[in-house]
Every structure is written in C-alpha cells, then in structure tokens.
Amino acid sequence: MSVLKKLLNFYINSSIHVALSVYSLTWLTLIEFDISYDEHVLYFIFYATITGYNFVKYFGIAKFHHRSLTNWLKSIQLFSFFCFLLMCYYGLQLNKITLFYIAVFGIVTFLYAIPFLPKRLFLDSQHNLRSIGGLKIYLIGLVWSGVTVFLPLINNDYFINADVILTGVQRYIFIIVLMLPFEIRDLRYDSLKLSTVPQKIGVKQTKAIGVILLLVFFFLEFFKNDIMLSEILILLIITVFTLLLLVYSKIEQRKYYSALWVEGLPILWLVMMLLFN
Numbered sequence: 001m002s003v004l005k006k007l008l009n010f011y012i013n014s015s016i017h018v019a020l021s022v023y024s025l026t027w028l029t030l031i032e033f034d035i036s037y038d039e040h041v042l043y044f045i046f047y048a049t050i051t052g053y054n055f056v057k058y059f060g061i062a063k064f065h066h067r068s069l070t071n072w073l074k075s076i077q078l079f080s081f082f083c084f085l086l087m088c089y090y091g092l093q094l095n096k097i098t099l100f101y102i103a104v105f106g107i108v109t110f111l112y113a114i115p116f117l118p119k120r121l122f123l124d125s126q127h128n129l130r131s132i133g134g135l136k137i138y139l140i141g142l143v144w145s146g147v148t149v150f151l152p153l154i155n156n157d158y159f160i161n162a163d164v165i166l167t168g169v170q171r172y173i174f175i176i177v178l179m180l181p182f183e184i185r186d187l188r189y190d191s192l193k194l195s196t197v198p199q200k201i202g203v204k205q206t207k208a209i210g211v212i213l214l215l216v217f218f219f220l221e222f223f224k225n226d227i228m229l230s231e232i233l234i235l236l237i238i239t240v241f242t243l244l245l246l247v248y249s250k251i252e253q254r255k256y257y258s259a260l261w262v263e264g265l266p267i268l269w270l271v272m273m274l275l276f277n
Contacts, residue, residue: 012259014076015057019049021263024270025148025171031273032167032231033158041098041155044090045147047083048102052109054080098155105143105151137179137197145172163224173217177242178265180210181249181258188251203251210246214239234272241265 011017023046030038054076091099149168153160183196184203198206218239221232245262 010072010075012256013072014079015050015053017260018053018263019046021266022046022049022144022148024266025144026152028266028270028273029149029152029167031277033153033164035152035156035158038152038156040090040093041152044087044094045151047087047090050083051080051087052106056109095155095157098151101146101151101154105147108139108143137176137183140179141172141175144175163226166220166224170217170220173213174242177210177213177217177246178262180206180246181253181262184249184251185253185258207247207249211243214243214246230276231273234269234276237272238265238269241268
C-alpha cells in the first residue's frame with residue numbers, strides 16, 4: 001500500500017474527513033447569518049466530531065480487543081486522545097449556555113454507543129441507541145443539524161428567528177439525504193432488523209424519497225426573509241451534485257464513493273461560498 005493511500009485511509013478512518021464536513025456546515029451557518037469567523041466554536045466542533053465519531057466507531061473494538069489492537073487502531077486512539085484535549089480547551093472558551101446544549105448532544109452521543117436500556121428494546125447485544133431499528137439516520141440528522149446550525153448562533157447570542165428554523169430544517173433534510181448512499185451501501189452488512197430506509201422500501205424508492213427531499217431542501221430557501229442570488233445558485237449546484245451522487249449510489253460501491261465523495265459535499269459547499277461570496 002502506498003504512503004498516500006495509507007494517509008487517505010487514516011484521514012477517513014480517524015474521522016478527520018467527517019469532522020471537516022461538520023466544521024464546513026458550521027462555518028456555512030456563520031456566513032449565512034453574517035457572523036464573523038468564530039474559531040472557538042468551529043475548532044471545538046471539529047475536535048468534538050473526531051472524538052465523538054471515533055468513540056462511537058471504536059468503543060466496542062477497544063473494549064473487547066484491547067490487547068490485540070492493531071497499530072492503525074492504536075494510532076487512531078492516540079490521535080483521538082489529543083483531539084479530546086483540544087476539544088476540552090476550546091470548549092472552555094465557549095459561553096455557558098452553549099456548553100449546556102453541548103452537554104445535551106454529548107449525552108446523546110454517549111448513549112448512542114453505550115448500553116443503557118433493557119434488552120427488549122434492542123435488536124442485538126449492544127443495547128444502545130444505535131441498535132434501535134430505524135433510529136440511526138434520524139438521530140444523526142438531528143445531532144448534525146443542531147450542532148452545525150444552532151450551536152454557533154447560540155454562542156454568538158443570535159436570535160433564533162424563522163430563517164434560523166428554516167435553515168435547521170434544511171440542514172436536517174440535507175444530512176438525511178447524505179446518509180442514504182451509506183445506507184444503500186450497507187445493505188450488504190446491516191441486519192434486516194435494523195429497519196434502515198432501503199431495507200424498508202427498497203433502493204429505488206429510497207432514491208426517489210431522496211430526490212423529493214432534495215427538492216424540499218432547495219425550495220425552502222425561497223421562504224426565507226433574506227435571499228441572495230449567489231447563495232441560491234450555490235445551493236442549486238450542491239443540490240444537483242447531491243442528487244447525482246444519490247442517484248448513482250448502489251450496493252456495490254467503490255471504497256471511497258460515500259466515505260469520501262458524498263461526505264465531502266459540505267466541504268465543497270463551503271469552498272464555493274468562500275470563493276463566490
């Protein structure tokens with residue numbers, strides 16, 4: 001394996017890519033509502049995403065196979081530890097009310113990975129929120145939209161008006177659609193009891209639902225009080241790119257199709273906003 005491929009795999013497996021996506025969506029919120037670059041909340045969210053995602057992904061592995069961990073997993077653990085320290089540092093710079101909402105999202109993330117409820121509610125031996133049938137995609141959408149829309153505004157004492165609510169709904173829809181190619185890909189591995197969207201309605205219907213959601217996502221922009229032509233054009237481009245990646249997603253995907261390209265759409269969105277605004 002080449003050095004570049006190893007670096008790319010570490011970049012994805014250590015959750016740096018997904019953290020950049022969450023960071024990008026948060027910065028987009030600041031741009032949309034004309035708030036200056038808030039490094040404390042942005043860096044906190046970046047490092048918190050790495051810490052949270054790696055905790056969710058690797059908690060079970062580290063718990064049961066601690067002595068036999070491979071070198072790549074040990075390196076991710078060490079990397080996550082330093083990200084956790086940086087998360088704590090930037091978290092201490094935030095407003096108290098922001099920390100309260102962060103605590104709520106942190107609890108949800110913790111319960112997503114840790115067993116805590118009776119066995120009868122779950123589909124497997126994990127007994128966590130992640131294993132409740134049909135909940136995963138909606139829970140991720142809720143956390144992402146809350147963190148990337150409301151946290152940066154709360155930290156900057158921005159009034160939560162109708163435009164903010166519409167942006168939150170748009171962001172929720174966008175995240176749900178981004179998750180669909182992952183759910184289509186994971187049809188090969190997911191238990192039928194998980195009740196994912198493709199499992200319940202099939203791949204074609206999943207894509208159809210995704211297209212409808214993208215139309216709602218785009219046209220909600222016209223209900224806002226403050227509308228800019230440049231932002232609408234960028235939103236249209238992102239909508240089209242997302243639609244194409246959704247339509248062409250399949251069960252037998254290439255390795256980086258969802259993990260790199262689909263998950264990288266928020267980064268592309270931010271780059272366009274910075275270039276054209």
